[in-house]
Amino acid sequence: MPELPEVETIKNDLKQKILRKKIEKVDLKLKKTVKSPVRNFVLDLEGNKFTNIKRRGKLLIFNLSQKNKYLLIHLRMTGQLIYQKGKETTAGGHSDNGKNNNAIIDLPNKHTRIIFYFSDESQLFFNDLRRFGVAKIVNKKELRKITDDFGVEPLEKDFSLKIFKNLIENKNGNAKAFLLNQKYIAGIGNIYADEILFEAKVLPGRKINSLDVKEIKKIYQAIKKILKKAIKYRGTTFYSYIDARGQKGNFTKFLKVYKQEKKKCLRCKKGIIQKTKIAGRGTRYCNKCQK
DNA sequence: AAGATTGTTGCTTA
DNA sequence: TTAAGCAACAATCT
Numbered sequence: 355m356p357e358l359p360e361v362e363t364i365k366n367d368l369k370q371k372i373l374r375k376k377i378e379k380v381d382l383k384l385k386k387t388v389k390s391p392v393r394n395f396v397l398d399l400e401g402n403k404f405t406n407i408k409r410r411g412k413l414l415i416f417n418l419s420q421k422n423k424y425l426l427i428h429l430r431m432t433g434q435l436i437y438q439k440g441k442e443t444t445a446g447g448h449s450d451n452g453k454n455n456n457a458i459i460d461l462p463n464k465h466t467r468i469i470f471y472f473s474d475e476s477q478l479f480f481n482d483l484r485r486f487g488v489a490k491i492v493n494k495k496e497l498r499k500i501t502d503d504f505g506v507e508p509l510e511k512d513f514s515l516k517i518f519k520n521l522i523e524n525k526n527g528n529a530k531a532f533l534l535n536q537k538y539i540a541g542i543g544n545i546y547a548d549e550i551l552f553e554a555k556v557l558p559g560r561k562i563n564s565l566d567v568k569e570i571k572k573i574y575q576a577i578k579k580i581l582k583k584a585i586k587y588r589g590t591t592f593y594s595y596i597d598a599r600g601q602k603g604n605f606t607k608f609l610k611v612y613k614q615e616k617k618k619c620l621r622c623k624k625g626i627i628q629k630t631k632i633a634g635r636g637t638r639y640c641n642k643c644q645k
Numbered sequence: 646a647a648g649a650t651t652g653t654t655g656c657t658t659a
Numbered sequence: 660t661t662a663a664g665c666a667a668c669a670a671t672c673t
Contacts, residue, residue, distance in 0.1 A: 484669045
């Protein structure tokens with residue numbers, strides 16, 4: 355699942371590959387993926403260039419050279435953005451002949467929803483197995499409206515302990531639901547919510563208003579620590595995530611609780627990682643060292 | 646082979 | 660007005 359570290363990795367990769375290249379052609383293979391008028395979508399992109407790429411929470415924002423237009427892409431659960439340079443491979447062939455950096459998957463494939471062709475013959479593939487991912491073109495005003503609904507960016511300087519404490523005040527839910535809520539903090543999903551709470555030694559079902567000052571500080575520090583480390587290792591691949599190079603994330607080997615149920619806790623070496631459902635999501639925790 | 650998987654929206658309820 | 664809880668969505672994996 356692409357969460358903040360995965361989306362950040364894709365953004366950084368793509369910034370080095372596609373900026374200021376002319377978009378020669380856009381092939382929209384699944385119309386449902388586009389949530390703004392389909393005809394305008396293709397027309398607004400073709401002949402233009404991406405001038406910058408930003409991330410807000412799990413949302414990718416592509417600035418277009420056409421003034422006051424932005425391409426938004428949300429990968430949701432199984433979306434992928436894969437860049438390939440050069441000509442496409444023959445049908446049924448293997449796209450990596452060992453001589454380039456292309457992904458080790460055949461592209462396009464049956465999950466390809468949009469293809470962007472650039473003037474230097476490189477291509478960007480928006481693949482999405484489960485068809486939940488969305489793309490749309492918005493103007494500045496619409497973009498503002500969308501990004502205003504997101505909570506604080508956890509890796510920005512303005513995410514202070516004081517702001518975190520203020521966010522927690524007057525909330526009634528549990529810690530897991532709080533971390534997952536994009537209106538409070540933007541970018542945390544199911545994997546990192548569990549990893550953050552393990553790092554902070556707080557049980558995911560704990561009422562957020564029952565946490566003491568020390569626990570709040572630990573969660574605050576864990577958010578930054580886990581997300582930064584996950585970006586350093588280019589994200590987590592468990593099911594379908596790959597980066598813009600078509601490669602898996604390496605944070606998977608650092609997972610302490612996510613998908614580790616029934617295993618012995620690596621930290622306290624006493625507990626067994628448990629799995630339950632909290633906030634409607636599969637939730638893992640150590641039954642000994644998380645309190 | 647039915648149930649689990651998960652990010653977001655939209656509905657209902659408080 | 661705001662928040663909490665939950666079904667729905669899709670297509671695969673277990």
